[in-house]
Amino acid sequence: MYAGSCGGDMRVQSLAIDSATYRRHALHEESCAWVEKNCYVDVWIEAIHALGCDPYAILPVVVALDFEGDQWTFFKPPHNELRELYGIEVNELNAWRPMLEHALEHLPAGKMIFVEADAWWLPDVSGTDYRTTHVKSTIAINDVDVEAKRLGYFHNASYYVLEGEDFDRTFQLVGRDPAFLPFFAELVRVDRVVRRPPVELAALSRQFLRQHLARRPRDNPIERFAARFKTELPELQNQGLAHYHAWAFATLRQLGSAAELMALYLRWLAADGRGLAEDAGPYADAVAAYATISAGAKTFILKAARAVNAKRPFDAAPIFEEWSAAWQRAMTTLESID
Amino acid sequence: MSDNASKIRTILKEHARLSKDADTLADDADLYQAGMTSHASVNVMLALEGEFDIEFPDHMLKRSVFESVSAIEGAVDELTAGR
Numbered sequence: 300m301y302a303g304s305c306g307g308d309m310r311v312q313s314l315a316i317d318s319a320t321y322r323r324h325a326l327h328e329e330s331c332a333w334v335e336k337n338c339y340v341d342v343w344i345e346a347i348h349a350l351g352c353d354p355y356a357i358l359p360v361v362v363a364l365d366f367e368g369d370q371w372t373f374f375k376p377p378h379n380e381l382r383e384l385y386g387i388e389v390n391e392l393n394a395w396r397p398m399l400e401h402a403l404e405h406l407p408a409g410k411m412i413f414v415e416a417d418a419w420w421l422p423d424v425s426g427t428d429y430r431t432t433h434v435k436s437t438i439a440i441n442d443v444d445v446e447a448k449r450l451g452y453f454h455n456a457s458y459y460v461l462e463g464e465d466f467d468r469t470f471q472l473v474g475r476d477p478a479f480l481p482f483f484a485e486l487v488r489v490d491r492v493v494r495r496p497p498v499e500l501a502a503l504s505r506q507f508l509r510q511h512l513a514r515r516p517r518d519n520p521i522e523r524f525a526a527r528f529k530t531e532l533p534e535l536q537n538q539g540l541a542h543y544h545a546w547a548f549a550t551l552r553q554l555g556s557a558a559e560l561m562a563l564y565l566r567w568l569a570a571d572g573r574g575l576a577e578d579a580g581p582y583a584d585a586v587a588a589y590a591t592i593s594a595g596a597k598t599f600i601l602k603a604a605r606a607v608n609a610k611r612p613f614d615a616a617p618i619f620e621e622w623s624a625a626w627q628r629a630m631t632t633l634e635s636i637d
Numbered sequence: 638m639s640d641n642a643s644k645i646r647t648i649l650k651e652h653a654r655l656s657k658d659a660d661t662l663a664d665d666a667d668l669y670q671a672g673m674t675s676h677a678s679v680n681v682m683l684a685l686e687g688e689f690d691i692e693f694p695d696h697m698l699k700r701s702v703f704e705s706v707s708a709i710e711g712a713v714d715e716l717t718a719g720r
Contacts (some may be wrong), residue, residue: 329669333702426654426674540683544676552675598698604679605686 310444311406313489314349318451318460324348326355326563327456332593333556335455338436339375342413345453346439347385350492353572356384356504358564362633363511364557366520368527371553380507384500386493391411394481394629399470401484402443409490412440415482416454420468423459435482503573508568512633521626524550525619535603537611543607547600555596561629562589585632588625595622641717644688645709649673650687652680669675669700691716699713 326344327334335341340357347354357376364372392401392412404413404516411463415435418428428434441458442451448466452459467473535543565586569576579586596617606613642664649659649668656672673681681703686692691713693702702712 329667334675370674425656426672427676441660540680544679547679548676594699597700598695600675601682601693601698602695604683621720 309446309557310442311403312442312451313406313409313411316441316451316458318458319459323457324354326560331559332597333559335550336556336560337373337553338455341455342437342439342453343376343381343454346411346487347387347456349458350385350387350489351455352492352494353386353497353500355564355567355572356500356507356568357381358560359504359508359511359562361511361557361560362508363515364520364554365516366524366527366554370549371520371524371554371557373549374557384493384495384503384507386491388488388491390486390488392484392486394484397471398440398481398484399443399445399472402440402470403445405486405570406440406443409488411487412484412509413487414440414484416469420461420465421454421459423454423457424467439487443615452586497572499565499572501568501570504572505568508633515630519623519626521619521623524554525615525623528615528619532603532613534605535607540604540608543604547603551596551600551603555593555600558589558592558596562593564587565589581636582621582632585629588629588632591625592622615618639710641689641713642706642710643683645706645713648684648688649706650683652684653677662706664710665705668704668706673703675700685713689713689717 324344327338327341336344344354347357359382360376360380361374364374366372378389381389385483392405392414394401397415398412405412414437416438418424418434419430419432421436421438422490424436428436436454439453440450441453443449447462449460449462450466450469452461461469464473464561471479494507532544535546560586563575565581565582566575566577569579569582599615599618603613603615605611645710646659646662649655653668653671654657654677655662655668661670662668668678679699680692681696693710693712693716697712697716702708
């Protein structure tokens with residue numbers, strides 16, 4: 300699994316992956332309503348998958364999703380769960396020297412580096428930010444060829460390669476701004492991975508679900524979101540579509556993708572980690588409730604865009620009432636299961 | 638190519654941010670596979686509503702309606718029928 304250094308000292312890899320033949324995990328297939336969840340959890344899903352493990356087990360954290368005022372929780376898998384589920388160790392990387400040197404140090408040792416990068420230089424997002432917008436996004440550095448100026452990296456829903464100027468800029472090899480501060484980076488040890496049998500993995504994951512359920516919001520966060528949207532709509536209309544897209548990314552996208560993840564996760568639990576159950580048994584009501592929110596958020600993004608673009612009234616109350624009831628139904632169902 | 642299909646391709650050129658030329662795409666080519674993000678699909682929907690003076694009903698506000706030129710054309714034809 301671990302490729303180490305190959306082709307001379309100038310190419311280093313953590314995992315031997317060919318971007319041309321890499322197959323993304325099912326959670327990132329085009330059949331998903333929300334192909335991308337958030338950049339951090341997306342990278343984890345693929346990295347865990349590439350390690351030969353099942354990433355569904357990291358999803359319990361999603362159940363504690365909350366509306367945080369200007370965004371829904373940007374959910375991240377806790378480090379202790381990564382360690383207990385898969386034997387993956389995560390620590391902050393002390394980025395005291397250039398990131399390329401860190402990569403050359405750590406990749407051959409069976410580690411990956413998760414680091415924030417400027418999406419301006421990430422060609423896999425040519426439909427959004429590549430060469431148009433400076434925005435940070437988490438990537439996992441897996442394969443570096445210094446001579447060829449080529450980087451293999453996990454980002455969003457899959458595994459990609461960037462080259463040339465994108466390589467130089469991502470590693471700050473040219474045009475270096477002395478005032479530039481290093482992005483936050485994590486050192487991920489994947490040399491002691493534990494690949495548990497499905498039933499064991501699901502049982503362990505179920506324990507984490509109980510823990511996260513216990514710290515869920517005490518009220519119904521959909522109701523807070525509804526109230527906020529009602530007061531915020533005029534400002535959204537005032538600020539226009541570009542602002543709306545950023546708002547929707549932080550709110551509706553997180554809520555919708557989280558709801559879809561929970562529906563899928565509960566089907567995975569119902570199947571004891573062996574695929575996805577069609578009939579989720581005791582979880583079925585919660586699965587249906589989360590599916591309602593997921594599909595609804597997808598539609599809502601388009602309806603609200605129209606209201607913002609045309610600056611016209613939008614009575615979202617009936618939609619929020621449906622989601623609020625669905626949220627309550629999901630919580631009631633999950634609370635009743637030991 | 639129908640007049641509507643031509644207008645749809647023009648809108649895709651302006652708003653879908655495809656990795657391929659919208660004029661060379663097959664009618665049934667998957668636009669998401671061709672690089673259209675959900676972000677871009679919002680702008681495509683708004684542009685279609687403006688161009689054809691239509692409003693997609695709720696049941697059409699889903700991924701599959703915007704997944705290809707032919708799917709969009711089918712929806713536009715349905716909403717403009719009888720004009």
